[in-house]
Amino acid sequence: xxxxxxxxxxxxxxxxxxxxxxxxxxxxxxxxxxxxxxxxxxxxxxxxxxxxxxxxxxxxxxxxxxxxxxxxxxxxxxxxxxxxxxxxxxxxxxxxxxxxxxxxxxxxxxxxxxxxxxxxxxxxxxxxxxxxxxxxxxxxxxxxxxxxxxxxxxxxxxxxxxxxxxxxxxxxxxxxxxxxxxxxxxxxxxxxxxxxxxxxxxxxxxxxxxxxxxxxxxxxxxxxxxxxxxxxxxxxxxxxxxxxxxxxxxxxx
Ligand code: FPP
Numbered sequence: 001x002x003x004x005x006x007x008x009x010x011x012x013x014x015x016x017x018x019x020x021x022x023x024x025x026x027x028x029x030x031x032x033x034x035x036x037x038x039x040x041x042x043x044x045x046x047x048x049x050x051x052x053x054x055x056x057x058x059x060x061x062x063x064x065x066x067x068x069x070x071x072x073x074x075x076x077x078x079x080x081x082x083x084x085x086x087x088x089x090x091x092x093x094x095x096x097x098x099x100x101x102x103x104x105x106x107x108x109x110x111x112x113x114x115x116x117x118x119x120x121x122x123x124x125x126x127x128x129x130x131x132x133x134x135x136x137x138x139x140x141x142x143x144x145x146x147x148x149x150x151x152x153x154x155x156x157x158x159x160x161x162x163x164x165x166x167x168x169x170x171x172x173x174x175x176x177x178x179x180x181x182x183x184x185x186x187x188x189x190x191x192x193x194x195x196x197x198x199x200x201x202x203x204x205x206x207x208x209x210x211x212x213x214x215x216x217x218x219x220x221x222x223x224x225x226x227x228x229x230x231x232x233x234x235x236x237x238x239x240x241x242x243x244x245x246x247x248x249x250x251x252x253x
Contacts, residue, residue: 019067019237023244025197027071028064028236029219031211032056034203034227041227047091052229054095058103061146063233065110067240071145071193075211079119079153093123096148097130104134111143117189118152147193154213161187190215198243200236202228220246 035049057074064072077092107114114134164187168174195215204225222239
């Protein structure tokens, strides 16, 4: 079990020093889970867990930057999350602007580039505007890419890519036999981002929940029982250490 789970109460970032600087994952993707349970354990409303989860993002971005991660993708809202009670959805839709209102100056200062993946068409205008503004204002930054998956669904993304290719074939720009894995990847929302090297999911759930289904084909997975609001920079370092102990074979020997 220990290979997949690592329960830790690491509170400091001292372990940073133990990382192999030649084997830092370029892209880490995180399924931030457990906000609701964190709140319930404390007798608080679920939204209090999301508010605390937002604070975790600040710490994790800072630590990812420190470690030298180049891409950090955070699953902030899935295409299935609309099924939650309206009050919770409304609250979740306010978090990107709250986060960016507060953190954008620091993100700028740290040369972070904000990006998003997902279908923006259903996002409320206030959410979309806040995110678009951050993307625009950080587009020339060359540091960590902070990629928010917002109204993102892996299957939806795959279907959209197939539709794009279908249209290209229909218009005679492409023959079906020209379609390769690389050409397919180029039609995905992550066309400018390498596949994640490491996937982290918090809160003890061991599933993908429709996240980056194509891109995670060869990623290393690390699951922790720590709830997202309790996750910190020390845990991120722990995850990278675990990653560094793995041998990636990509189907070879
Ligand atoms: C899963 O926990 C978490 C979410 C669906 C939302 C994640 C959002 C944040 C951490 C904050 C987003 C902030 C920004 C800036 C985009 P859950 O509610 O499913 O937890 P549970 O499984 O314990 O109920």
